Amino acid sequence: MIMQDPHREPIPLSEAEVGSCYRVLSVNATGVIRQRMLDMGLVPGVCLTVLRFAPLGDPIEIRINRFFMSLRREEARFVQVLPVAICPRPHHGRFRRFFRGGFFHGGR
Amino acid sequence: MDVSAVSFGGDFFMADDKQIFIALAGNPNSGKTSIFNCLAGANQKVGNFSGVTVEKVEGSFRHRGYTIRLVDLPGTYSLSPYSPEEKVARDFILFQKPDMVVNIVDATNLERNLVLTTQLMDLEVELLIVFNMIDEVEKQKTKIDYRQFEKLFGAHVIPVSAITQFGIRDLLDHIVDIKSGKIETLKYKHQYSxxxxxxxxxxxxxxxxxxxxxxxxxxxxxxxxxxxxxxxxxxxxxxxxxxxxxxxxxxxxxxxxxxxxxxxxVLLAEERMAFIRGAIKETVVNDEEQRESLTEKIDNILLHRFLGLPVFLLIMYAIFQFTFRLGEYPMLWIDRFFQLITRSLDALIPASMLKSILLDGIIAGVGGVLVFLPNILILFFCISLLEATGYMARVAFVMDKLMHRLGLHGKSFIPMITGFGCTVPALMAARTLRNRGDRITTMMVVPFFSCGAKLPLYTVVISAFFAPSMAGNVLFGIYIFGVLIGLISARLLKSTAFKDESEPFVMELPPYRKPSARSMLSQTWIRAYMYLKKAGTVILLASVIIWFAGTYPKNAELHRHYESLRQQAAADIVSLDRQEKAQQLPYSFAGRIGKFFEPLSRPLGFDWRLNIALINGLAAKEIVVSTMGTIYAIGDVDSDFRTLAESLRSDPHYSKATGLSFMIFVLLYVPCIASVAVFFRESSSKKWTFLFVLYTLSVAWLGAFAVYQISTLLGL
CATH class of the missing domain: 1.10.287 (Helix Hairpins)
Structure with a gap:
């Protein structure tokens, strides 16, 4: 199991770990970018899972409920998140983490 | 079902009370277009919303004695004006005042889709909510309490599946019943705290x-x-x-x-989200534990850290090959078809000015455009396929880091790669970019990705001046040079003209879907039709002008001389015709223009003959080679490149340096009249269209100048 200390410090989404779950604390971007994030459901209080970084390492893909969304690190910096222990998808366990990034990424 | 399609004539509509004006609103990927197709059938009219290049699709049909006019608004996540599409959707509802807004909601993803619904509720319009993809919801064994949902949102909810056609009739009945007052809607406002x-x-x-x-x-x-x-x-x-x-x-x-x-x-967005989540909790029951969806499984491979890039390149390569290899055959047929027409008309019509216009001007010009149609159809079919399946967003995701370094958006990659085929569809593909700065920048650099029509010229010039063992490297070098200039230009434009206009990369990676054949074919057709209509008319005009410039004024003395020659030696009339054409050329407007530009082109190593070829190349790049063929009086070059190559090699004026510089100029300067016309239509800016022409011309001049001077210094 991914056991994260629920009292850990909030971090920006850009530094989040692949495969882990987070709760959105605040969206500090300005102007239209923030409106865009809010409109797409990246609202304080929602739970998200970090799915992956793009092959070249930049945009990051997250899942909010059943919605897949991607944003660049530079935009993700403005989103403060708190690691949460309970992941809505329970089988994201150690096994997956072990193989993450390897060729068996997609396997069970 | 009483849904008979009607023509879109304005005078058709009956009394006003029997007409219902409806706007379809919904998130991108909510299946809005499929529902639109279900309702309106083939009766669609495509245009643009006034003043913006946002596609507007309208349809009209009858149901139970009512004429229903349907406008498909662009897919939007919200009504805040983040992109032109969203602004268009909002303004349409605000100012055109449709009788009813039908909100298409992806029922498998209620949480995000309902954000737009709450915003529509704020607008206080007559709202009808449609839960689309209800078949998928049932497959997931999810149960939705519609009654309760209707109570919460104050609007009727119709479960529908565009794929199985379930609920479409119910939706139509509801539209009519609401309009006729049979059903009274609650019209709730969304209550904040x-x-x-x-x-x-x-x-x-x-x-x-x-x-x-x-x-x-x-x-x-x-x-x-x-x-x-x-x-x-x-x-x-x-x-x-x-x-x-x-x-x-x-x-x-x-x-x-x-x-x-x-x-x-933020507070208002949070409250809306809280309301939505509360509503979902109250009305949706999902017994099954959320499993990893198919989309995630596919993405685990397609977006894999190591496999992602190779798979992506493979897909791009496949599309490229598909477009140009498969397109070759119909292109050949079209080419042959026009040759046939030319030949039969040639025999049929007696020599006259009209014949000359028709054959050398119109048919040559229009044929030159139609030849690209197969390429364009296939390419746009592939692009529609990428879009419809959902892979297009992944392309942007995979390429964004690289593109972002240049100040562009991941989505710019598609138009650039398309540019290697043909600039015209590439410019059109830039439409998917929302931000104007990104779009214009991408369109400005697309010509530097050498299009297929330039290849014959490279072949001729390279075989004239370079050893066969060098040919591949030189050709590759030319292509790379173009790419480099394109990337540098993008960087330059983004750091000057569009400094602050960078689109943030916050986008959905939509779930993978099986595309519907009907909507893909219609999309491909719409694009092809636009290409034919707009580019065709401009090309028609341009080819007549080029024909005129190359033919007039006639040198009467020369003509008489050849006429007498023809009568003497009846044996080789064809070659005499060619010789006359070649000698007539310097006398014509085109020849004079070519001579006029010699001072400007001499630093690049071009004489007036190459200038004419370049000027004619403005109509289409294929014409460069055929013009050179005419100029060097060797007739039909297409059948035998080597003769042209030989005459270039033996010409004392030309050297390797000239060849290189000429190829670079052709690589970089304005692609063709059609591309300029399309650029204008897509950018709807005279200023940028002018800059497009000016920029490509000056970059071409500078590039060719540098190459010519350096290679002369090196003694090439």
Whole structure:
């Protein structure tokens, strides 16, 4: 199991770990970018899972409920998140983490 | 079903009360277009929303004695004006005042889709909610309590599946019943928390009755002002009563910030989301544990850290090959078809000016455009396929880092790669970019990705001046040179003209879907039709002009001389014709223009003959080689390149340096008249179209100058 200390410090989404779950604390971007994030459901209080970084390492893909969304690190910096222990998808366990990034990424 | 399609004539509509005007609104990827196709069938009219290059699709049909006019609004996540599409959708609802807004909701992803629904509720319009993809919901064993949902949202909900056609009839009945008053809708407003509601009410009172804003829903205006919507503020600012309102907006926002410790727009978004989540909790039961969806499984491979890039390159390569290899055959047929027409007309019509216009001008020119149609059809079919399946968003995701380094967006990659095939569809593919700066920049650099029509010229020139063992490397070098110039130009434009206009990369990676054949074919056709219509008319005009410039004024003396020669030696009339053409050329307008530009082209190593080839190349790049063929009086070059190559090699004026410089110029300068026309249509800016021409010409001149001077110094 991914056991994260629920009292850990909030971090920006850009530094989040692949495969882990987070709760959105605040969206500090300005102007239209923030409106865009809010409109797409990246609202304080929602739970998200970090799915992956793009092959070249930049945009990051997250899942909010059943919605897949991607944003660049530079935009993700403005989103403060708190690691949460309970992941809505329970089988994201150690096994997956072990193989993450390897060729068996997609396997069970 | 009484859904008979009708033509779109304006005079068709019956009495006003029997007509229903409907706007379809919904998120991108909510299946809005499929529903539109279900309702309107083949009766669609495609145009643009006034003043913007946002596609507007309209349809019209009859149901139970009513004429229903349907407008498909662009897919939007919300009604805040983030992109032109969203602004168009919002303005349409606000100012065109449809009788009813039908909100298409992806029922498998309610949480995000309902954000738009709550915003539509704020607009206080007649709202009908459609839960699409209900078949998938049932497969997931999810149960939705529609009654309860209707109570919460104050609007009727129709479960529908565009794929199985389930519920379409029910939807139509509802539309008619609501219009005829058989069903009364609740028309709830979306309630915010008490404090906010109080603020909204106070601001509404302040706004109410201002004649200038009377046509806008007051409550919605108040909400938008509290959210500090820049668009609405800009709209209201010019009015004298703004000053009094501005103050109360400021104090309201300040109060919210003080008590809630967050900005008003965040608070309102949070409240909407809280309402949506509450509603879902109350109405949706999902027994099954959420499993990893198919989309995630596919993405685990397609977006894999190591496999992602190779798979992506493979897909791009496949499309490229598919487009140009498969396209070759129909292109050949079209080419042959036009040759046949030319030949049969040649025999049929006696020599006259009209014949010359028809054969050398119109058929040659229009044929030159139609030849690209197979390429364009296949390429756009592939692009529609990428879009419909959902892979297009992944392309942007995979390429964004690289593109972002250049100041561009991941989506710019598609037009650039398309540019290697043909610039015209590439410019059209730039449409998928929302940000104007990104779009224009991408369009400006697309010509530097050497298009297929330039290849014959490279082949001729390379075989004239370079050893066969060098040919591949030189060709590759030319292509790479173009790419480099393109990338540098993008960087340059993004750091000067469009400095602050960078689109943030916040986008959905939509679930993978099986594309529907019908909508893909119709999309491909629509694009092809636009290409034919717009580019065709311009090319027609241009080819007549080029024909005229190359033919007139006639050198009467020369003509008489050849006429007498022809009568003497009847044996080789064809070669005499060619010789006359070649000698007539310097006398014609084109020849004079070519000579006129010699001072400008001499530093690049071009004489007047190459200048004519370049000028004719403005119509289409294939013409460069055929013009050179005419100039060097060797006739039909297409059948035998080597003869042209040989005459180039043996010409004392030309050297390797000339060849290189000429190829670089052709690589970089304005692709063709059609591309300029399409650029204008896509950018709808005279200024940028002018800059497009100017920039490519100056870059071509500078590039060719540098190459010629350097290679002359090196003694090539």
């Amino acid at each position: 008490d404090g906010i509601e109080e603020d909204i009410r106070a601001l509404s009172d302040a706004i109410a009755g201002r004649t200038a804003w009377k046509h806008l829903p007051t409550r919605w205006l108040a909400i938008k002002l509290i959210e500090h919507d820049p668009d609405i503020i800009a709209m209201l600012k010019p009015f004298p009563c703004w000053a009094s309102i501005e103050e109360s907006i400021g104090s309201t926002r300040e109060k919210i910030l003080r008590f809630e410790k967050k900005d008003a727009e």
